[in-house]
Amino acid sequence: MKAYESFRIKDLELKNRLVMPPMCMYCAPRSRPTDFHRAHYGARALGGVGLVIMEATAVLPEGRISDNCLGLWSDDQVTPLADLVGHIHALGARAGIQIGHAGRKCGAAEETLYAPSALDYSDDGRYRTPKAMTQGDIDRTVAAFAAAAGRALAAGFDVVEVHGAHGYLVNQFLSPLSNHRTDGYGGTMEGRSRFLREVLAAVRTEWPKEKPLFLRVSAEDYADGGMTSEQMVAILRGVTDWVDVVHVSSGGVTPVLPPVFPGYQAAFSETIRRGVKLPTVAVGLITTMEMVEEILGNGRADLVALGRELLRNPFFPLTEARRLGIELPWPEQYRRAFL
Numbered sequence: 001m002k003a004y005e006s007f008r009i010k011d012l013e014l015k016n017r018l019v020m021p022p023m024c025m026y027c028a029p030r031s032r033p034t035d036f037h038r039a040h041y042g043a044r045a046l047g048g049v050g051l052v053i054m055e056a057t058a059v060l061p062e063g064r065i066s067d068n069c070l071g072l073w074s075d076d077q078v079t080p081l082a083d084l085v086g087h088i089h090a091l092g093a094r095a096g097i098q099i100g101h102a103g104r105k106c107g108a109a110e111e112t113l114y115a116p117s118a119l120d121y122s123d124d125g126r127y128r129t130p131k132a133m134t135q136g137d138i139d140r141t142v143a144a145f146a147a148a149a150g151r152a153l154a155a156g157f158d159v160v161e162v163h164g165a166h167g168y169l170v171n172q173f174l175s176p177l178s179n180h181r182t183d184g185y186g187g188t189m190e191g192r193s194r195f196l197r198e199v200l201a202a203v204r205t206e207w208p209k210e211k212p213l214f215l216r217v218s219a220e221d222y223a224d225g226g227m228t229s230e231q232m233v234a235i236l237r238g239v240t241d242w243v244d245v246v247h248v249s250s251g252g253v254t255p256v257l258p259p260v261f262p263g264y265q266a267a268f269s270e271t272i273r274r275g276v277k278l279p280t281v282a283v284g285l286i287t288t289m290e291m292v293e294e295i296l297g298n299g300r301a302d303l304v305a306l307g308r309e310l311l312r313n314p315f316f317p318l319t320e321a322r323r324l325g326i327e328l329p330w331p332e333q334y335r336r337a338f339l
């Protein structure tokens, strides 16, 4: 089965095509991981996924989604993450980290909210009105992405994923619904994608060219005048010098909920894979190995991420292999489970 075939990109070798996608756990006091994170990520590594991508980790304090989100804006945040990377490696998986900035969807109590334009996310007062970013704010934020990537390297991560999806800061710049700027960072698609290009170029100054850089995008805004997967293809064609893998998600720029059904984002992954000619990760209500095989076999993605399924069943890769009669090495300590 393709799901259990290895995957190589640059100097990264994954033992299979199954990925744990980033999922905020909102339980990182002082923006540092706890014993919970060790058990949580360790369980999925032990359960057999090829790649664990750790949750959205803020590049600045005002980039946090909540007060209890992980951060990577300071050197003393490196060591606890390095411990986690070592733990994940020891349990047989590769480790990635998603670096991001919440922009106008920052829920940290004491922080100023920054965004391309001073536009509220919603009418219900869920978030405070953001400040439109000055050139100085933009430069400081771009530099913070680069510094966070350098710290991710120091922590030993195999993959850095830039969070360009779900209506967070990078996505706020990309979408005409949240970016009403009239300077060089707004207007045309070229202008709206400038912040993304600056972030990626800066990250690449710290993240070595031998190591893969993933970019997570929202391919569809599900709203009139918003982004579509075809427009996203055009933007991604302009960033292939920096990006190795596109992680294809959708939604989040507005409160509109996407129409959700099994595999609801796989078609976007296929459009981007064929249009941009970069490997992709498909994600979104993929819950069975049959769905994984369909997506990989039909060339709709190169890797498949399972989020909530892995929350329910950390051993999904191993238990599914066993159900399908595929011999995979279980942890030696568990040998007697099958005697």
Ligand SMILES: Cc1cc2nc3c(=O)[nH]c(=O)nc-3n(C[C@H](O)[C@H](O)[C@H](O)COP(=O)(O)O)c2cc1C
Binding pocket: 021, 022, 023, 024, 025, 055, 056, 098, 163, 165, 166, 216, 249, 283, 284, 285, 286, 305, 306, 307, 308, 309
């Ligand atoms: C609890 C939870 C937290 C999430 N946090 C993040 C996050 O930090 N970054 C991100 O890009 N997506 C996040 N997501 C979205 C998931 O990565 C994934 O794309 C989504 O759940 C759809 O996949 P699934 O149907 O397999 O769960 C989160 C999802 C859940 C359920």
